[in-house]
Amino acid sequence: MSTESKKKKNAKRKANSPLVGAHMSIAGGVSKSFARGEAASCRTMQIFTKNANQWKANPLVEEEVEAFRKERKRSGITPVVAHDSYLINIASPEGKKRGMSKRALLEEVERVEALGIEYLVMHPGAHMGAGEEEGIRTIIASLNEIHRKTEGYRMKILLETTAGQGTNLGYRFEQIEAMIDGVDDPDRLGVCMDTCHIFAAGYDLRTEEGYEKTIKELFARFGRKKILCVHVNDSLKPFESRVDRHAHIGEGEIGREGFRYLMQDPRFAKVPKILETPKGGKMEMDLINLGLLRRFATGKTG
Ligand code: MN
Ligand code: MN
Ligand code: ZN
Numbered sequence: 001m002s003t004e005s006k007k008k009k010n011a012k013r014k015a016n017s018p019l020v021g022a023h024m025s026i027a028g029g030v031s032k033s034f035a036r037g038e039a040a041s042c043r044t045m046q047i048f049t050k051n052a053n054q055w056k057a058n059p060l061v062e063e064e065v066e067a068f069r070k071e072r073k074r075s076g077i078t079p080v081v082a083h084d085s086y087l088i089n090i091a092s093p094e095g096k097k098r099g100m101s102k103r104a105l106l107e108e109v110e111r112v113e114a115l116g117i118e119y120l121v122m123h124p125g126a127h128m129g130a131g132e133e134e135g136i137r138t139i140i141a142s143l144n145e146i147h148r149k150t151e152g153y154r155m156k157i158l159l160e161t162t163a164g165q166g167t168n169l170g171y172r173f174e175q176i177e178a179m180i181d182g183v184d185d186p187d188r189l190g191v192c193m194d195t196c197h198i199f200a201a202g203y204d205l206r207t208e209e210g211y212e213k214t215i216k217e218l219f220a221r222f223g224r225k226k227i228l229c230v231h232v233n234d235s236l237k238p239f240e241s242r243v244d245r246h247a248h249i250g251e252g253e254i255g256r257e258g259f260r261y262l263m264q265d266p267r268f269a270k271v272p273k274i275l276e277t278p279k280g281g282k283m284e285m286d287l288i289n290l291g292l293l294r295r296f297a298t299g300k301t302g
Contacts, residue, residue, distance in 0.1 A: 018263060018297040020232070021045040021077070022275040022286045030060075030115065031067035034075040040279075040286040044272035046081040046121070046229075049111040055087055055104055060111055068115050079272055081158075081192075081229050082112045084122040090142035091125025091135040091169060101125075102142055106149055113155045119228055121158045121192045124170040124179060135169050140182035147185050158192040158229055163200035163244035171201040171242065173221045180222070191226050193218060194276075195254060195262065196233035196247070202240040205258035215265070230273045232259065232293065246277050249289045256296070263296035 021042030024033040030049060037045040050057035072080065088105050092098040105122070112120045125142075127135025143157070159179060164171025170179075180186045195205060203217075204210030218227065234252030236245035250256035262268060273293065279286050 017043060018273070018294050019044050019270065020273045020275070020290050020293045022277075022279070022283075022290065023047070023083070029064055029067065031064060031071045034071040034077055036283070037077045038075050040283045041290050042077055042286075044079055044081070044274060045077055046083055046274045046276070048085070049082050049108060049115065049117070050085065052083070052085045053087070054085070055100060057107065057111075060114055065114055072116075079118045080115075081272060081274060082108070082115075082117050082120045084108050084120055086123075088122065089125045089128075090146075091127050091130075091139045093128055093130040093134070093138065098138070098142065102145060105142075106146055109146060109150050109153065109155065109157070113150070113153045117155060119156050119158050119190065119192075121160050121229060121231075123162055123168065124159050124176065126167040127169060128167055132169060132175070135167070136175060136178050136182070139169065139179050143179070143183050143189070144185075147183065147188055153188075156188055156190050156228065158190040160192040160231070161194050161198050161201070163197040164242040165244050171197070173203075173217060177221045180226070189226075190228035191218075191222050192229040192231060193227055194231035194233060195258070196231070196235040196252070196276075197244060199235045199239060199254050199258075200237055200241050200243055202242075204239065205254050205261070206239075207257070208261060211258060211261040215267070219267070224267060227268075227271060230262070230268060230271055231276050232262070232273045233276050234259070248277050248285060249275070249292050256292075259293065260296040260299075263293055264299060 021044040023046040024036045026033050026047050033047045088101045090101045125139050159176050162168045162170040170176050180189050203214040234247040234254045236247040237243040238253050
């Protein structure tokens with residue numbers, strides 16, 4: 001076979017393989033994430049666009065943006081999903097903390113748009129004692145502010161379902177639904193479903209009936225088009241524990257069956273499915289977990 005037709009065949013195989021990937025490090029610059037994604041067999045991936053544990057970020061320089069776009073094209077890894085910093089809480093009842101959070105989120109939205117990244121996944125926020133309804137109102141107001149300052153942007157913010165640890169909101173689908181319905185421009189928002197989080201929050205995925213009931217409710221609340229990313233994590237902590245600890249695929253409380261349902265569900269075929277599980281020293285656990293997900297998709301593994 002000629003090199004050209006081999007290339008075509010490989011490209012076709014890649015395009016037909018499940019849309020799975022993992023969170024990748026940006027050490028050395030955002031563009032460096034693609035080579036890591038390739039090494040871990042990612043078709044899609046998630047990154048931070050800055051250090052997730054710091055407020056400050058060095059501004060993106062033109063060369064970095066260009067290198068990012070080039071590497072993305074070369075690797076074929078798409079879509080790329082960004083995740084926001086863990087420090088951000090746009091639900092905070094404290095004006096100072098909320099102000100810092102909105103500024104930091106605005107910066108991240110700008111970075112994501114500059115890089116041509118489709119989605120920025122964020123945790124809706126924690127009400128810190130102000131109460132759930134008040135927290136949701138604050139989130140809506142904060143999102144409206146961000147939207148107003150970034151009019152015309154193509155990127156979308158995806159609100160992530162949470163485990164509901166502490167005062168974190170978004171552990172019920174109806175809370176995220178209220179946020180989306182509450183903003184002035186709901187078309188600019190989508191949803192990221194994290195399997196570990198929803199399971200810990202009390203949405204079952206372990207049996208076919210449980211899985212169907214959960215996904216049916218998800219689609220009934222948001223519509224299929226709004227579910228733009230799935231975080232594929234097993235849960236170290238039990239059902240309804242409201243504690244967020246990720247486990248390797250099939251080794252947690254959800255177990256293999258739940259992930260088999262997900263991987264064989266045609267409704268999620270075009271949705272990026274991204275691991276946030278421990279990677280191991282040389283990303284070997286990403287290779288193992290992604291391999292498992294691909295086998296679940298073919299239905300070949302027992
Ligand atoms: Mn998250
Ligand atoms: Mn997640
Ligand atoms: Zn989590």
